[in-house]
Amino acid sequence: AQTVTQSQPEMSVQEAETVTLSCTYDTSESDYYLFWYKQPPSRQMILVIRQEAYKQQNATENRFSVNFQKAAKSFSLKISDSQLGDAAMYFCAYRSANRGGADGLTFGKGTHLIIQP
Amino acid sequence: DAGITQSPRHKVTETGTPVTLRCHQTENHRYMYWYRQDPGHGLRLIHYSYGVKDTDKGEVSDGYSVSRSKTEDFLLTLESATSSQTSVYFCATFEMDRGYTGELFFGEGSRLTVL
Numbered sequence: 001a002q003t004v005t006q007s008q009p010e011m012s013v014q015e016a017e018t019v020t021l022s023c024t025y026d027t028s029e030s031d032y033y034l035f036w037y038k039q040p041p042s043r044q045m046i047l048v049i050r051q052e053a054y055k056q057q058n059a060t061e062n063r064f065s066v067n068f069q070k071a072a073k074s075f076s077l078k079i080s081d082s083q084l085g086d087a088a089m090y091f092c093a094y095r096s097a098n099r100g101g102a103d104g105l106t107f108g109k110g111t112h113l114i115i116q117p
Numbered sequence: 118d119a120g121i122t123q124s125p126r127h128k129v130t131e132t133g134t135p136v137t138l139r140c141h142q143t144e145n146h147r148y149m150y151w152y153r154q155d156p157g158h159g160l161r162l163i164h165y166s167y168g169v170k171d172t173d174k175g176e177v178s179d180g181y182s183v184s185r186s187k188t189e190d191f192l193l194t195l196e197s198a199t200s201s202q203t204s205v206y207f208c209a210t211f212e213m214d215r216g217y218t219g220e221l222f223f224g225e226g227s228r229l230t231v232l
Contacts, residue, residue, distance in 0.1 A: 006159075033219035045207065045223035052219070091159055095219055101148035101167060101211045103175070105221055107159040 006108035023092030031097035140208030
């Protein structure tokens with residue numbers, strides 16, 4: 001079974017600074033997808049960024065980018081120019097590309113990101 | 118975004134009572150999921166469905182049952198609620214055909230408190 005580990009229960013960053021959230025995963029598969037979801041206090045789960053394992057290029061979405069290291073099984077999220085609205089729980093998640101929709105996503109335990117004004 | 122609604126959004130019940138949470142989607146997605154979210158555990162899969170009347174267990178299925186009689190509805194039932202089932206429950210959907218982007222779409226969550 002796959003596992004996803006987020007080693008930072010909580011992170012704090014000054015507004016406008018850059019912060020990196022860590023995620024490692026364990027899998028024996030070669031084809032998979034990785035995701036970062038954001039959960040603000042509203043509880044809504046919002047997709048931040050997605051990475052296909054077969055793509056070597058790191059995904060980028062505006063101020064959000066990832067550092068995907070397939071051999072190291074690492075998938076960190078970098079938030080540049082942090083804004084107060086970035087304050088949330090962030091979840092790293094894994095999905096196999098070989099099982100269709102079976103088993104859904106496997107989530108890490110989350111990192112609580114605090115933005116200091 | 119997929120139109121996913123959960124009901125009720127909040128519920129307080131007593132130990133031993135049955136509880137049913139409903140998830141309704143308007144996107145005709147094939148796969149539907151129920152997750153529970155607890156502090157320090159992230160989201161864990163309870164059950165999922167891959168079609169009408171087709172369901173399978175997830176990581177934390179004990180004490181829960183599900184049913185899917187229509188594509189759009191996925192019900193989660195706690196036959197006899199226990200305090201350990203106090204949690205926030207999320208429904209999610211997935212469809213492989215939409216450009217195969219891979220992500221799940223989530224409902225707003227339902228907070229269940231079992232006293």
